[in-house]
Amino acid sequence: MTETNQTLTSHSPLAESVLRESGQNVNLCYQCRKCSAGCPISYAMDYKPAQLIHAIRLGMDDLVINSKTMWLCASCETCTTRCPQEVDVAKVMDAVKITAMKKGIKPTIPDVAAFYKAALANIKKCGRMYEVGMIVGLKMRTFDFFKDMDMGMKMFKKGKLKLIPSFTGALTTWKIFQRVKRIEKETDVQ
Ligand code: SF4
Ligand code: SF4
Numbered sequence: 001m002t003e004t005n006q007t008l009t010s011h012s013p014l015a016e017s018v019l020r021e022s023g024q025n026v027n028l029c030y031q032c033r034k035c036s037a038g039c040p041i042s043y044a045m046d047y048k049p050a051q052l053i054h055a056i057r058l059g060m061d062d063l064v065i066n067s068k069t070m071w072l073c074a075s076c077e078t079c080t081t082r083c084p085q086e087v088d089v090a091k092v093m094d095a096v097k098i099t100a101m102k103k104g105i106k107p108t109i110p111d112v113a114a115f116y117k118a119a120l121a122n123i124k125k126c127g128r129m130y131e132v133g134m135i136v137g138l139k140m141r142t143f144d145f146f147k148d149m150d151m152g153m154k155m156f157k158k159g160k161l162k163l164i165p166s167f168t169g170a171l172t173t174w175k176i177f178q179r180v181k182r183i184e185k186e187t188d189v190q
Contacts, residue, residue, distance in 0.1 A: 012061055014096070014099060065099060065100040070097045119134055127172070
C-alpha cells in the first residue's frame with residue numbers, strides 16, 4: 001500500500017465502529033460536499049455533514065463524538081440521496097450517535113437524546129407511538145414541564161393527541177425489540 005493510499009483509507013476506531021454499526025464506509029467519500037449543500041440543518045451544525053465524514057476519516061474521533069452535528073441531524077436523508085458515492089450519510093450520523101452512547105459520552109444536545117429514549121421506551125411499551133405517553137416520558141427526563149405547553153394544548157383540542165393508547169401490534173414490536181437485543185448480545189458490539 002502506498003503512503004497516499006494509507007492516508008485515504010481510514011481505519012480509525014470511529015471509522016471501524018461506523019462500518020460495524022451502519023455498514024457505511026466513510027472512505028468512499030471524495031468530499032464533493034453535496035451532502036452539506038443539501039442539508040436543511042447544516043446552518044446550525046458545528047461541523048457540516050461532509051466535514052464530519054472527513055473528520056472521521058482523519059481519525060479525529062474525539063472531535064466527532066463530541067460534536068453537535070449528529071444530534072441535530074433530522075434524519076431527512078437528503079444527504080443520502082445526493083451522495084454520488086452512495087454513502088448513506090444519515091446512517092453514518094446514527095452510527096456516530098450509537099458509538100457516542102456506547103462510549104458513555106454525554107450527548108452535546110441532551111434533549112435530543114432524551115427524546116430518542118422517551119420515544120423508544122414508549123414504542124416498546126405500546127407497540128407504536130403513543131404521543132401523550134411519550135411527552136410524559138420526555139418531561140420526566142428533561143424536567144422541562146412547561147415547554148411547548150401551548151402547542152400541546154392546540155394539538156389536544158384538534159384531536160391530535162389521544163388519551164388512551166392503542167396496543168395494536170404491541171406483541172410484534174416487542175418481538176422486534178427482543179430480536180435486536182439478542183443480535184446485539186450475539187455480536188457483542190462495543
Ligand atoms: S439526514 Fe441529517 S445530515 Fe443528512 S441532510 Fe438530513 S439533517 Fe442533514
Ligand atoms: S455527498 Fe458523499 S462523497 Fe460527497 S462529501 Fe458527502 S459523503 Fe462525501
